[in-house]
Amino acid sequence: RLSIPTLRRLPLYYNIVRHAVDMGEQYISSSNIADVLNIDPTQVRKDIAAIGYGGKPKIGFNTKELAEYLRTFLGFDKQRNIIIVGAGNLGIALAKYEGFANQGMKIKALFDVNPNMVGAHIAGKDILSMDELESYIKDNDIKIVILTVPAKAAQNVANKLFSYGIEAVWNFAPVNISHPRNVLVWNHDLVASFVTFLQLIPGSPGA
Amino acid sequence: RLSIPTLRRLPLYYNIVRHAVDMGEQYISSSNIADVLNIDPTQVRKDIAAIGYGGKPKIGFNTKELAEYLRTFLGFDKQRNIIIVGAGNLGIALAKYEGFANQGMKIKALFDVNPNMVGAHIAGKDILSMDELESYIKDNDIKIVILTVPAKAAQNVANKLFSYGIEAVWNFAPVNISHPRNVLVWNHDLVASFVTFLQLIPGSPGA
Numbered sequence: 001r002l003s004i005p006t007l008r009r010l011p012l013y014y015n016i017v018r019h020a021v022d023m024g025e026q027y028i029s030s031s032n033i034a035d036v037l038n039i040d041p042t043q044v045r046k047d048i049a050a051i052g053y054g055g056k057p058k059i060g061f062n063t064k065e066l067a068e069y070l071r072t073f074l075g076f077d078k079q080r081n082i083i084i085v086g087a088g089n090l091g092i093a094l095a096k097y098e099g100f101a102n103q104g105m106k107i108k109a110l111f112d113v114n115p116n117m118v119g120a121h122i123a124g125k126d127i128l129s130m131d132e133l134e135s136y137i138k139d140n141d142i143k144i145v146i147l148t149v150p151a152k153a154a155q156n157v158a159n160k161l162f163s164y165g166i167e168a169v170w171n172f173a174p175v176n177i178s179h180p181r182n183v184l185v186w187n188h189d190l191v192a193s194f195v196t197f198l199q200l201i202p203g204s205p206g207a
Numbered sequence: 208r209l210s211i212p213t214l215r216r217l218p219l220y221y222n223i224v225r226h227a228v229d230m231g232e233q234y235i236s237s238s239n240i241a242d243v244l245n246i247d248p249t250q251v252r253k254d255i256a257a258i259g260y261g262g263k264p265k266i267g268f269n270t271k272e273l274a275e276y277l278r279t280f281l282g283f284d285k286q287r288n289i290i291i292v293g294a295g296n297l298g299i300a301l302a303k304y305e306g307f308a309n310q311g312m313k314i315k316a317l318f319d320v321n322p323n324m325v326g327a328h329i330a331g332k333d334i335l336s337m338d339e340l341e342s343y344i345k346d347n348d349i350k351i352v353i354l355t356v357p358a359k360a361a362q363n364v365a366n367k368l369f370s371y372g373i374e375a376v377w378n379f380a381p382v383n384i385s386h387p388r389n390v391l392v393w394n395h396d397l398v399a400s401f402v403t404f405l406q407l408i409p410g411s412p413g414a
């Protein structure tokens with residue numbers, strides 16, 4: 001219903017408006033928000049209207065109210081329990097990252113096949129064995145998984161996750177994971193994205 | 208000149224075609240490539256034509272030739288020296304990642320302000336002091352930087368990098384870095400992207 005570009009901007013608006021609340025500012029306008037992101041204020045106005053929030057054109061939006069509205073809309077008021085499968089370099093970096101908590105996301109545990117990792121405790125979370133994955137997912141009502149296993153393991157592990165009722169997988173392995181229609185999978189190839197970005201350097205063939 | 212969606216697909220085509228070469232397949236068709244990515248073969252054909260490569264419709268593309276063409280087009284045949292600024296969890300995960308080398312990218316060194324990190328050696332690369340940043344960039348002709356410092360340091364560090372002649376910055380700190388027009392900056396807010404993705408789960412307000 002909402003476009004993907006709008007959905008991309010909403011979390012950014014939330015951060016900006018929440019920052020304004022922290023700074024003690026009572027009101028914020030579309031132009032204020034637009035300036036931070038270097039976009040058109042009309043786009044900001046349209047997006048906020050599209051999610052059903054009205055503002056006073058002369059004064060702007062009440063920061064506390066808009067922050068709260070965005071927070072609820074984006075589901076940050078609900079705790080979402082997440083697990084990380086693949087406790088390697090990237091998995092551990094993500095596990096330590098405190099930025100998830102602001103958005104209502106809690107990384108509950110990590111999973112790995114490597115017996116040297118299993119049993120370790122990182123950033124307040126346990127690294128558990130893959131044997132415990134199915135029961136953990138069911139006991140903790142886990143719907144969302146961050147997948148940071150090597151490419152050759154990714155599809156196999158994903159297939160297990162689908163069979164355990166997972167609804168969304170954020171996949172960092174550089175393979176295109178096939179999945180049932182009712183599961184959301186984001187194949188997020190960081191390096192391919194980086195390469196795309198480098199194509200835009202003036203002088204590159206792609207630029 | 209080329210659209211961003213096309214530029215996004217090209218590195219993915221390269222991986223697929225190179226894989227076919229490794230598997231000893233002599234030819235590959237647009238349909239073969241399209242199947243892996245679950246996209247329309249016509250799109251693949253158009254993209255490959257758009258970068259100036261012709262194929263034989265009946266037989267398909269010669270895998271070695273197309274791989275070589277894509278490799279050159281994407282600049283993977285040129286070594287691109289990259290540095291990482293901010294040798295924390297994410298910086299170190301990226302430094303250890305071997306996926307960059309396939310694409311002609313070499314992470315040469317990391318930089319940090321933390322004296323406990325400076326002098327360490329990770330994945331064959333030194334962690335150097337920020338005092339050495341300017342001379343290192345000039346001596347090694349560094350044009351591309353991966354920025355993995357905390358949000359509050361990001362703009363300051365970026366300003367230094369711009370003054371040292373850096374052309375492209377891949378920024379992971381969750382702030383929108385302002386930059387001169389002739390520098391390419393990608394503000395890659397991983398968590399905001401993840402949140403956007405979660406909006407698409409059936410049942411979410413955004414879905």
Ligand SMILES: NC(=O)c1ccc[n+]([C@@H]2O[C@H](COP(=O)([O-])OP(=O)(O)OC[C@H]3O[C@@H](n4cnc5c(N)ncnc54)[C@H](O)[C@@H]3O)[C@@H](O)[C@H]2O)c1
Pocket residue numbers: 085086087088089090091111112113114117130147148149150151153157172173174189190191300301302303304306
């Ligand atoms: N590190 C990066 O910066 C980076 C960047 C882009 C993409 N990636 C991709 O992300 C993934 C993780 O990268 P990394 O650098 O953390 O790799 P890593 O090798 O450090 O970690 C992978 C972990 O997965 C575990 N594992 C292997 N098979 C498993 C299985 N079947 N079930 C559960 N766990 C299993 C391993 O024991 C290991 O701990 C890789 O696919 C990589 O290509 C990483």
Ligand SMILES: NC(=O)c1ccc[n+]([C@@H]2O[C@H](COP(=O)([O-])OP(=O)(O)OC[C@H]3O[C@@H](n4cnc5c(N)ncnc54)[C@H](O)[C@@H]3O)[C@@H](O)[C@H]2O)c1
Pocket residue numbers: 093094095096097099292293294295296297298318319320321324337354355356357358360364379380381396397398
């Ligand atoms: N870790 C993740 O999974 C993750 C995910 C999304 C975004 N990020 C963002 O990426 C950045 C890095 O995350 P992290 O988890 O590695 O953080 P971290 O705190 O582990 O690492 C940051 C590093 O930057 C160094 N640093 C601080 N100020 C500096 C300066 N002025 N110059 C050079 N180095 C400086 C620190 O000493 C530290 O080693 C942060 O902005 C974070 O918000 C991280």
